[in-house]
Amino acid sequence: MGHIYYNGDIITLSENEYPEGVYEKNGIIEYVGEISEIKKICDDKDEWVDLCGKTLCPAFIDPHSHITSLANTLRLCNLSKANCFDDIKNILEDFKLKRNIKKGEWIIGFGYDNNFLIEKKHPDKTVLDFFNENPVLITHTSGHMGVANSMALNIFSIDENSENPEGGVIGRFENSKEPNGYLEETAFINVSKNIPEPNFDEKVKLFKEAEKIYIQNGILTAQEGFATYSEADLLYKLSNDNLIDIDVVMYADMKNNSDITEKYNDILKKYKNNLKLGGYKIFLDGSPQGKTAFMKEPYKDSGDYRGYPVYNDYKVVEFFDKAVEENIQILGHSNGDGACQQFLDCYEKSVENKGEKDIRPVLIHGQLLGIDQLEKVKKLHVIPSYFVSHVYYWGDIHKMNFGIDRARNISPIKSTTDKNILFTMHTDTPVIMPNFIEEIWCAVNRITKNGEVLGESQRIDVYNALKGVTINAAYQYFEEDKKGSIEKGKYADFIVIDKNILKVDKRDIKNINVIKTIKRGSVLFDRNIQFDEQH
Template structure:
C-alpha cells in the first residue's frame, strides 16, 4: 500500500534539499521525495493520503546509546526520580510496598534517586532505609545506575559485612572510623548485587520490554540500543524477536568482559536485523559517574580530600586485550568514558593496539558519554575514526553539580559539541535511558541552550544550532550504526522511519524546542505510536 504525506513542513535532513512538500512511501520504503504536484501523480485507489495539517514530518529519531532492557526492568521498581529529601524517599518506598501488596520478606527495589538533590548530597544510609522496613530487603539504585544503597536486611542477604573487602573497581561504604557497612555501595560493589535480587518471570519481562518500546516510540524513536547486553538479556530479546513482537529496531552491544560467548553463539545476528534484532558489537566500561564522583579524572575533584580523582575499572593491559578482541572480531566497540583520565586510557590503548596490528580498521568505535573529554582528545578521536556520543542533557540535569564538583572551567567544557563540530568530528547525542527518559527534543533543547536547572549557561561558545543538533540524532546516529544507507534522512530507497511533530524544531524559538510534541511515529511506514 502507498502513503503520501503532504501539506506540512517536510524536513528531509538533506542540507542540499532540506525541505520538501510531499513524500511517497510504499511497502515500508521511501519511494519519492519532492513537490506535492509531482508526488500526487503516483496516487491510485490503494493510496492513503495523509494530510499533515501544517505539522512537521521528518526522519524518526535514532537512539545512539541507552539500555532498553534495564529501562524495561525499572518499570517494575519504585520510581524515586525527583525526590529531594529522605522523608519523601521513605514514604515513597512504603507506598510502593503497600500498592504492590508485598509481604514482609519480599524485596523492595527502587530506581532513580539522586543524592545531589538531598541535603549535603548524602546517599541514603541503611538506617534511613531501615525506617521503611526491617524485614523486607531493600535496595535502591542511584539515577546513574553506578551506585546505590541497601537496608540492613538486604546487606545480610547479600552477605556484605565488616569483613567484606572492597571489590576491584568498587567501594563498600562504611560507618565513619569503622569497617561496618553503612548501606552505600559503589560501582562494582553495587553492580555485583543484581544477581541476588529475584528476577521477574519471563512473561513479565517480555511485557515490560514491549511496554518500554512503546515509550521509546512515544518520543519519536524507531531504532533503540541495548548498551550492555548479557546472555540472559539476549535470550529475552530472541524470545521477542522470534515471536515477531519487536515494534522497533533493537541493536544489542554485548558485554565484552564477561559475556563474549553471547556474541559467538549468536553470530548470525551480527550486523543483520532478524525480526528487529541485531548485534552491533561490544560494550566496555572504563569508569563511573561524574555526578556520583566515580568518573576517573586527571585532576582532582573540587574540594576533595587526598586529591581524589575517582578511579579506573581496569588496568591498561586488560583494556588493550579487550580492544584487540573486538578488532579481531571486526566488531564495533562502545566504551563508557566520563572522566578525562578514562578517555586517555581508551585513546592511548586504542592507539597502541592499532600500531601493533596489521589490521588498521577501527570499525567506528564510540566513546560513550565523553562528558569531560579534553579538546586534544577530540583530535585523537578523529585520527582513530572514533565517534563521541555525548550525554548532552547533563548540561541541564547536572550542570550545577558539575560546577560544584569540577569548578567552572572544567564544568563549562562538558559535552563540547561546538568544538567537536569545528574539528569536523561526527558526534551523536543520547539520554542513557533509564538514567533519564529518551526525550530527544529535550536533548535538542539542551544542546541549543546549554542552561542548568538554576539558569547558568554552560559556555555559550559550545552551543549549536537546532539543525546541527538534529543531525546528531538522525544522520550521525545512522552513521554510528553503519546504517546511513537506510536511515537518518528522507531519501529515496531509505526506510520509511518517520515522525510527525506538532512544530518544526528549526523554526520555533530556541527555548520552545523542549515543548514540541510527538504526534505520530512510523516504523517502515506502519504507525506504531499516535498521540
C-alpha cells in the first residue's frame, strides 16, 4: 500500500518546493507534484494522508552523535541540574538510595558542568569522598573530563607516582603530586573503560530507549561516532537480531580498534539491517568550554596556555594515510583552531602522499575553526560539521575563555556558506539531546543563554540551516541519492511538524514540534499516540 500526502506545506529541499502532494509506494517516493497527476498513477489501496495544514519535510539526518553513549547515560545519575558541590553530593546520595546501590558498588554520574556551578570549578575527590564505601566517578557534560573519589582512584591505580598519559592530565593538589581526583581527556577516557558494563539484555533495553529519543525528534539516521569493540559488537548483534529501527552509521576508534573495519567488513560502507560502518574516528583535541581545545593563541587570561593536541603531526598523517589508502571516510574531532590546522595540514600531506580520493573527510565540531582556514577546507573538500548549539549552551563561557572577537566567530557557518562550502550541523548527543529544531534555531539566531546575540554576522537563513541536517548530512554519508530531500526515487523518510519552519518568526522556531516521524512510509512516531502503542 502507498500513501499520498496532501493539504499542507511540503518542503522538499529540491527545485520543486511546495508541491500539492507526494506519492509514496513501498517506501519509495514515486511522484512529487500535482494531485491531478497523482490520481492517475495511484490505486484504490493507497491511503490519502491529510496533513491538515501541517508541514511535511525530509526526516532529520544526524551528522554526529554517540547513540550508544546516550543509551549508557540513561542508566547513570543525571547531574545536569546541579548548581553547586552540595547539589552533586545530594543528587548522588538520592540516586544511591533509589537504586539501592550496595557497599562496594559503583556510583556513576553524568552531566555536571563546572562553568555553571557556584564554585566555578570542578569538584575534587574531597567532595566525592563523602561516599567512603563506594567508588564514585562523575563525568563532565562534555564527556572529556571527570572526577573520581579516593576509592575509585585506588581501583584505577592512580597515585602520586602516576604520570600524565599522552594527551591527558591527572589533576593534583597545589604544590603536591597527590592526585585530587580530576581526570582530563585521555587520563579520563582511559580509566572510564574500567567501569563495569550492564549485561546484554540491559544494553538492548537502554539502546531502544535512546533510539526512541532520536525518533521522537524526527531523526531517522543516527551516528555512533566512536565505536570501540564494545559498541561495535553491541550494534552488530542488534542488527543481526533486527532490533534497530532507524539507520545507524558507526565509526571505528582508529587508535585502538581500527581492525573493526576488517571484522565487520560486511557492513563497511553498506547497510545490513539498518547498520552501516562508515569509517574511522580520531580525536585531535578536547573541549573549548573545558579549556582543553588546542588553540593557536592562548586562552584569555591564561598566560601562554593554549590547550594541547592529542597526537603529534606524524601520527595524524599516519591516520590519514591509512584512511586515504583504504578509501575509507575519516572523522576528526577538532575544536580549537590549532587542532583544525593540524587536521588540514596533515590531511593535505596525506593527499600528497597517497593521492586524493572521494573519502569526504569530516572536521567534527570546528568550534574555533578560523575564517582564514576555510580556503584550505574548500581546497581539500573537507566537510565541516558544526556543533552550533554551543552558541546557546556555552556562548557566554566562550566569551570568558576566548574574548569576544574569537567567541563571536565560533561555528563560522555563514562564512562557510559564503564560500560555497558544504557543511552539516550536529548536537554531539549525549552532550545535549538530539534536538535539530533547536539546532536550527541556534544557527539562525545565535542567542546565548544570557540572551545576547553572539556573532550576528555568522547567522544563516533557515533554509540553509535545514539543509545542514538533511540533504547536506545525506551527502556526508554518501547517501544523497537516497535521503535528505523529497524527490522521486528517494526513500520516503519524512517528518510532519506543526508549523512551517520556513514561515514562522525565526525566534519561534524552537517551539516547533515534531508530530510524526515516518520511515519508508511507516509511522514510527505519532505525537497523538503513546509511543509504546506504536511498537
